[in-house]
Amino acid sequence: MKARVHISYKTGVLDPQGKAIGLTLANLGFEGIGEVRQGKLIELELAEGDAEAARKSVEDMCEKLLANTVIENYAIELADD
Amino acid sequence: MVWHGDSEMAPTDLIVLPGGFSYGDYLRSGAMSARSPVMREVIARAGRGVAILGICNGFQVLTEAGLLPGALLPNAGLKFVCRDVRIRVENSQTPFTSAYEQGQVLRIPVAHHDGQYFAQPDTLAALREGDQIAFRYDNDNPNGSLDDIAGIFNDRKTVLGLMPHPERAADGMHGGTDGQGLLQSLVAALS
Structure with a gap:
């Protein structure tokens, strides 16, 4: 089983990289772009075959290392190989 | 000096987590x-009230370990900042800051990319309420830190984390000695 963890800054956290990306897109002529936020994607291969157990385990990983919940949200997506 | 992979440490009055760029700042600073294994022991000793000082990357480690509230984000200007800054002593009634006057302004160097202090509103309120803000940038915020925060204490004032480097302003040869007071405070408190 594979897991994809999407990590993004919480609302209210200043994301200067997202801001710089937005400015550069505007410089390239793209119009109508609001706020841009940059996040992270972490892909994991898991030996666990049971989806519920896998989700629980990845949640635990997020809480303990993958995300800093003071500043970040995470979303977990599971997929069969 | 203690190796990060060690799980034991000799008894000590003070633990210092120095600056640097551990693990290349991968994932988050x-x-x-x-x-790392040694941090389990650091956390245990923090619980027993052993004095802990985290400077720069050491401050980032302390927030990530949950020993200090909030987090350190990439600088608002996205640039690595390496220069002297002015910081103000906001609480001189602690073992880390007793050699300074309340409100004293110090000139101390910073050298970091991820020094933007951030905390949720309730955490910030608690920091203010508990006199946990140790130092603020004095009209000289180099990184966009919330409320100009340069360093904070835990609620018991036994743990201090700060982005500026007092140890780099502790000798005339460094070009400044304003950091000496922090070291002198600790010597006075711990001896």
């Missing part, structure tokens, strides 16, 4: 180091 200080994220990996905060989970």
